[in-house]
Amino acid sequence: MFYVSVNGESVWVIVATSQYGNMYLKTESGGEQPNNLLSLPECS
Structure with a gap:
């Protein structure tokens, strides 16, 4: 973790999956855009 x-x-860094199946890093509180x-x- x-x-x-x-x-x-x-804030925790997590692996998310886009609607197209691409994996990317974002923060839990980052919403759709990993700002x-x-x-x-x-x-x-």
Whole structure:
């Protein structure tokens, strides 16, 4: 299990499946668009 901290709140990272059968990562509170992951700073 993995989680990220977004704006001081920890949220779980899950594997979701799109309507076309493609798997992708998102956060539980991310809704359809995984904006929580996109808002994280870039790793180097």
